[in-house]
Amino acid sequence: MAEIVISGVSRSFGTVRAVDQVDLTVGDGEFFTLLGPSGCGKTTLLRMIAGFCELDRGAIRFGRTRIDQLPAHVRDIGMVFQNYAVFPNLTVAGNVAYGLKARKVAGTEIDRRVDEALALVQLSGYGARWPHQLSGGQLQRVAIARALVIRPQVLLFDEPLSNLDARLRVNMRTEIRELQKSLGITAIYVTHDQEEAMSVSDRIALMNAGRLEQVGVPVDIYRHPVSRFAAEFMGTTNLLAGSALDRAGEKLVSLRPEALRLAGDAPADWPRLAGTLARLELLGPLVRLDMALPDGTLVKAALLDQPGLALQAGASITLAYDPARLTVLP
Ligand SMILES: Nc1ncnc2c1ncn2[C@@H]1O[C@H](COP(=O)(O)OP(=O)(O)OP(=O)(O)O)[C@@H](O)[C@H]1O
Ligand SMILES: [Mg+2]
Known part of the structure; x- marks a missing residue:
């Protein structure tokens, strides 16, 4: 049960309303994208769901359970960042095992689950390598394996492909989408790339200055924009x-x-x-x-x-x- 219900959520930094009265429900198993220009509040909203940023107002629930006051590590969420955040001083296996060790999982179980997670992202056999021996696409896969290994109900992605070249971006977005569907996991994906959003998402929330401009299935927003901003941003x-x-x-x-x-x-x-x-x-x-x-x-x-x-x-x-x-x- 990983429906995510965001109600009346706001967050300001000084005089900047980074996220302003957002109401949103993301369905169980849905691939949901927050799309919008730089500074519109995508990362702030994602960080509030993950537990890295406090709310000024509102509530976030998983199903019936209110989670916005719980510490990040008990929220059952995996997060993949733009810059991978892979530890350079740990091997690939060490990186993937990190979250399991922090959760005090037994050693033999850790090895099994690390292998399983690396297989999911097509990096079987790479466990002993060091991060500097990997390509950008492989590093991004390590970051995804590290998020998946804790078997979260929800996976959050903050511009995960922006450091990759154009061709690899297109391949990786399809891989992420297929992995998410095969695992049946709920995903919230942040991007400012309209085409990327349209290609992977079940639904998109288009954000503008902290507010939701339009929420819907990609083709509907493209064909029936509700505002000048939506019409121009979608293509x-x-x-x-x-x-x-x-x-x-x-x-x-x-x-x-x-x-x-x-x-x-x-x-x-x-x-x-x-x-x-x-x-x-x-x-x-x-x-x-x-x-x-x-x-x-x-x-x-x-x-x-x-x-x-x-x-x-x-x-x-x-x-x-x-x-x-x-x-x-x-
Ligand atoms: N910790 C912070 N302190 C002060 N201001 C912040 C902080 N985090 C975000 N902001 C401000 O809040 C607004 C929204 O920022 P946010 O990072 O959520 O945007 P974004 O949509 O993720 O942008 P980008 O596409 O550039 O990553 C911006 O005006 C930003 O400067
Ligand atoms: Mg951001």
């Missing part, structure tokens, strides 16, 4: 005045680049926008272009490449957009 978008689209009743709308097509390739009932091609970028599968409307507003479109597509900057073009994919913002 590239066109924020246009309703008047630019002949939608006089609406002040501001968000239109994702992929909701636009060249008029010749679009259904006849999609509204048209005529302008001048300002910029063109051929990325292989995708063609990104900016079209300037007569008033100078730039509209970004992302098209799939196709044989014979020949566009020149400066040419007059007409785009069409899918009205079903337009979001009206407050």
